[in-house]
Amino acid sequence: MATPEEEIAAALEQAREVARMYADAEKVLLQRIAARIADDVDQADDDPSAWQAKRLAELGQLRREAERIIARLERAAKAAAQKSVLDAWAAGMHQRVIDAVLDVHNAKVRKRLERTLRDARQLGSGQLINPGQGVNELARQAVEKLDAVHVGALRAVDDLYRQVIAETAGRVLTGAQTRRQAAQEVLDRLVARGITGFTDSSGRIWDLESYVAMAMRTATARAAVDGHLASLRDAGIDLVIVSTTPYSCDRCDPWEGKILTQNGTAGERPETNVLTNEPITVQVAATVAQARLDGLLHPQCRHSLSAYLPGLTRPAPKPDVAADYGDTQEVRRLQRQARQWGRRAAAAIDPNSERKANAKIREYRARARELVKTKGLRMPR
The missing domain is CATH 1.20.5 (Single alpha-helices involved in coiled-coils or other helix-helix interfaces)
Incomplete structure (x- = not known):
């Protein structure tokens, strides 16, 4: 039975599979650019501009090659992207409630929770994807981001090819380098950045693989967490607890072991001890939405949210590891x-x-x- 951390790791791995498709496509595109640049690169010309003119004349052919590569990528990646988001959401459904029930040793409490879980599972299976949970919207946004990547990649291939040709021709005119030497230096400098041109909401410019990886990690990890939360809400469980991981960043560290509410308000609130049925006061740090706004569950985050059962659930200790x-x-x-x-x-x-x-x-x-x-x-x- 997978833990929430394992499910998030599996979701991130699906996201990486999509990103790897783009990494492979990027290498093929760069190989196509390099092959065009290398054509006649050692041939002596009476007219120094002849090589440059010939390479620019082949821009249309390069663009058509790039379009075919991107079209194949688009068909495969869109299907994979949508599947990864929906699978991540489905994997999160019900698992946390099951784990919570298994943790309860009191027979009466366990029976009551099992009945709640059974009712919730029937509700979830009937609806499949609960209206308003946003998983379809997450999948749509992920695919939409890939659309922008495909358009940007074609434009970036054009720009990169033109820049290599122009800079190579300019350097050769000085006589300090051969055309091959000049072309290789320019290629080394430009392709180290990758095929770029993808800008996020903060204005940061990304290369092809990194942008896709970021977009897909965000969508799939959020879907996995939202699947947990949907399951808990169906079961009538509002409170959740933030997991403890070995290597948390500054944004997530303050939230480890904290109790959050899905639909209520932060602060002290009266609850019922699931073991004794006695009243108990629970300190709720924030809502899930507030914690997310503060940085918890950011892209690449490995934290998860689990059911919090008053009187039973305890924060996990911080693992003792050599790394940070x-x-x-x-x-x-x-x-x-x-x-x-x-x-x-x-x-x-x-x-x-x-x-x-x-x-x-x-x-x-x-x-x-x-x-x-x-x-x-x-x-x-």
């Missing part, structure tokens, strides 16, 4: 560096550049593996 949040971020930085060199390898037009890029990929991957091993981390994918 900074170590997890360093692993991700090393992985980003490896991906950056992977793009450079895809766009290499001379063997030395390709060998150097592949050596760097191995170096950064080895450093990430060593850090994971030393700190006892799990290698993020």
Whole structure:
């Protein structure tokens, strides 16, 4: 039986699968650009502008190749994106209520909760996806973001190709470099950033893979959590408790072990002890919506929300681990560096550049593996 953390991890893995589709497509697009740039790159010209004019004349062909690649990607990725969001939501349904019931040893209380769960499951199965839960809207937004990526990717391929040609031609005119040397330097600099042009609401510019990964992580992780919350609401359980993780960031740390309400208000509130049926006072830190606005459950967040049963549920202790949040971020930085060199390898037009890029990929991957091993981390994918 999966825990909420495992379900969120599974949701994030589905999001990564979609992002990997775009990473693969990005490499193919960069290879197409590099192949066009490398054509006749060593050929001497009486007219220095002849190579530049010939490459620009092939822009239409490159655009059609890119359109075919993006069209294939679009068909596969949209279906995968929608499925990942809906699957993540469905995985969250009912699991927390089941776990809560299993934690209760008092036979009378357990029987009462089992009856509540049975009624809730019947309600949930009849409705499949409860109106107003927003899962369909989450799926729609995820697919809509991918639409913007497809349009932006085609434009970015055009811009990148034009920039490489223009800068290469300009450098060759000085006579300091051969055309191949100049083209490789420009390609190395530009493709290290990836195919860019995707801007989020804060104005940050993303590369293709990172933007898709961010958008899909946000949608799928939220769907998994919302699936839990929908199940709990169906069962009449309003209060939830924030999980405790080994590597929490500054935004999430203050919320660990705190009690939140889905529909009520924060502060002290009277509840009933599920073990004794006696009155009990519960300190509610905030609503789920307020905690989210404050940063809890941000993209890449591994925290989950579980049913809080007054008198029974206790916050989990903080796991004692050798690593900290900074170590997890360093692993991700090393992985980003490896991906950056992977793009450079895809766009290499001379063997030395390709060998150097592949050596760097191995170096950064080895450093990430060593850090994971030393700190006892799990290698993020």
